[in-house]
Amino acid sequence: MPRSERVADSSPPPSAGIVDLSAARPAGRGELVRAALSAATDDVVASMDYSPFGLVPLRSAIADHLTAAGLATRPQEVLVTSGAQQAIGLACDLLVRAGDTVVVEAPTYPGAIDAFARAGARLVFVPADDPLVIARALGRLRPRLLYLMPGCHAITGRVLSADARAVLARESQRLGTVVLEDNIFSDFTLADQPPPLAAFAPRDAAVCTVGSLSKLIWNGLRVGWIRAPAALGDGIGFLREAERHGVRCAPGRAFSRQAAHAGCLRLMYVQPHDELRKGVDRLSRAWGEYGAPRCAAPSA
Numbered sequence: 001m002p003r004s005e006r007v008a009d010s011s012p013p014p015s016a017g018i019v020d021l022s023a024a025r026p027a028g029r030g031e032l033v034r035a036a037l038s039a040a041t042d043d044v045v046a047s048m049d050y051s052p053f054g055l056v057p058l059r060s061a062i063a064d065h066l067t068a069a070g071l072a073t074r075p076q077e078v079l080v081t082s083g084a085q086q087a088i089g090l091a092c093d094l095l096v097r098a099g100d101t102v103v104v105e106a107p108t109y110p111g112a113i114d115a116f117a118r119a120g121a122r123l124v125f126v127p128a129d130d131p132l133v134i135a136r137a138l139g140r141l142r143p144r145l146l147y148l149m150p151g152c153h154a155i156t157g158r159v160l161s162a163d164a165r166a167v168l169a170r171e172s173q174r175l176g177t178v179v180l181e182d183n184i185f186s187d188f189t190l191a192d193q194p195p196p197l198a199a200f201a202p203r204d205a206a207v208c209t210v211g212s213l214s215k216l217i218w219n220g221l222r223v224g225w226i227r228a229p230a231a232l233g234d235g236i237g238f239l240r241e242a243e244r245h246g247v248r249c250a251p252g253r254a255f256s257r258q259a260a261h262a263g264c265l266r267l268m269y270v271q272p273h274d275e276l277r278k279g280v281d282r283l284s285r286a287w288g289e290y291g292a293p294r295c296a297a298p299s300a
């Protein structure tokens with residue numbers, strides 16, 4: 001089989017006699033992927049600049065996609081990730097600290113449970129089928145973060161109404177809870193699809209919107225995104241850049257209230273000298289490539 005065909009075939013390897021319902025994998029997209037990859041080659045080569053937030057035409061296309069879905073989005077608000085899983089992981093790194101309460105629906109996406117559990121979050125599960133129960137849980141628990149799938153719930157297929165999205169956007173704003181909405185399945189539903197939940201909150205509200213081409217096209221593409229207000233987007237962008245350079249660090253905003261240290265990073269000085277040196281060198285390379293002027297120095 002020609003190599004391009006092997007690469008483009010998104011179907012799982014056939015296992016004799018098994019009907020595999022264990023993972024959500026689109027089948028039969030091989031032709032589409034092959035056509036898209038060859039059509040995109042010139043654009044990709046033309047824009048092969050170093051772009052820490054993702055290729056500019058791709059960010060624009062994602063912004064247009066979200067805008068068409070009813071969430072006005074500028075390309076600068078979009079960070080391209082290696083799939084939705086990385087987007088969830090980065091948001092979690094930036095926003096969740098050990099002991100924080102994170103509310104998730106039950107059932108929910110296991111990869112998100114893993115990310116929050118790894119961060120040491122206190123996970124509280126609330127039934128996915130009743131948005132008012134979720135809203136009441138927010139009032140009771142005042143969590144750091146709410147992770148949910150308003151567009152089309154990955155497991156139950158439920159689509160949250162516009163009213164329910166508005167209530168959850170309002171409640172989370174009032175309580176200072178960050179919302180991480182995962183809309184990876186929202187283009188699948190035949191039901192009327194209201195705009196993403198972020199469209200029901202003010203533009204600078206702490207609502208992050210995650211999506212991906214994994215279900216629509218092919219998970220092998222590893223193209224996902226996160227749309228975040230500028231203050232969060234910058235932090236998420238730098239964390240991703242730092243990870244690319246082989247260093248993980250804790251964002252300063254986690255260590256104080258009202259984002260007082262939003263422009264800072266916390267380094268753990270308990271590491272041995274050589275390890276710390278290596279980390280600082282990598283951070284400085286990441287900072288150089290990321291473009292230092294993006295984040296203002298914190299005022300004294």
Ligand SMILES: Cc1ncc(COP(=O)(O)O)c(C=O)c1O
Binds near residue numbers: 223
């Ligand atoms: C609800 C949900 N979110 C995120 C992901 C991760 O997607 P990606 O392949 O884009 O990392 C999945 C994958 O199955 C998923 O079902």
